[in-house]
Amino acid sequence: MKRILIIEDNPMVVKSLEFKLKKDGYEVIIAEDGRNAMDKLSNESFDLILTDLMLPFISGSQLIEFIKEKSPDMPIIVLSTSTQEDIITDAFNMGVDDFITKPFSPNELSLRVKRTLGKVG
């Protein structure tokens, strides 16, 4: 079963992502802030990361940098709001694979996760 790490600090968004991804057959692990995410990334392995870019304790760019240093091939999908175009552009420049706007479309989430995992699978 593919393991997906969700890094997100809005509990309602987390609940929805977790519900949908589990229903799609993935194992889901949650980190609610940057520190917790870094701990998990240091000690566990994942197949995909879904991450917010505005997190407590650490910026999104710092987090992406950390992931890319540790696991250059790890696919990353950024969770963004529709008005963060500059931040999304920067994230793509740092090597993220895709982005999903919050609140996400359920079908779009399924397709993008499947597509991103398929690229590396």
Add this chain to the structure above:
Amino acid sequence: MSNILDQSIKGKIILTINSDSKSKDHFKQLARVKKWNLIDCESSINAIQYIKKNGTPYLLVIENDATPLDAFQTCDYLKQELNIEPPVAIIHSGFSENFQNRNNSILIEKPFSLEKLDLIEDFINKPQIAEVEKSYSLNYLNQLSDGDETFIISSLQIFTRSVEQKLAEITNLLKTNDYKLIGEIAHNIKPSFEMIESKIGKNLCNILVYDIIEDEVPQRVSELNAEFSHIRTQLNRDFPKLNEI
């Protein structure tokens, strides 16, 4: 608010049908605190007879599984046979989707509490709310979960608790004029408002995040608090189960 409501409900006849003696005694104690004027009926038939003789009560409080007619059969009888449709508080022990389509009624899950009596008062005081456009929608959560009731209730509980906490943080930050952090918190809760399709909540968050005019921040925060309070009142009325845990 409670004084106004007390004045409107005090002294008016509230008919109760509750066969569970423990629950009935508890309800009576709470009703005394609220100064409600209860008429206790042994069965739904006794209640119908009372209504035939004395006219429409101010409120009917009836167990879902009242006998010989249950709550819905009693309401149907009153409507069809006597052309009476009083406000009804239906007391139940477990949530069911079948409950959702009843007009002029509120669902109250046992055990009783003063907060639940407050909900009943709010319901009586604002019976027109059911016909007013709601300030939230479950379309998104329904679509996401294929109508999974447990997920939806849990999500609404998360909404009310997490947004309440974040709004308290924002309100507190007004004291130090920390508009940057206020914007960040507004950014965090914006998706929560979007997920229940609250346009007003979403727009106010957007203003706090992207269009801050410092002098207007306290007013916008106040508006956001008011909108959240409005949504929470509607949610509590529509889903009494939200108050349980």
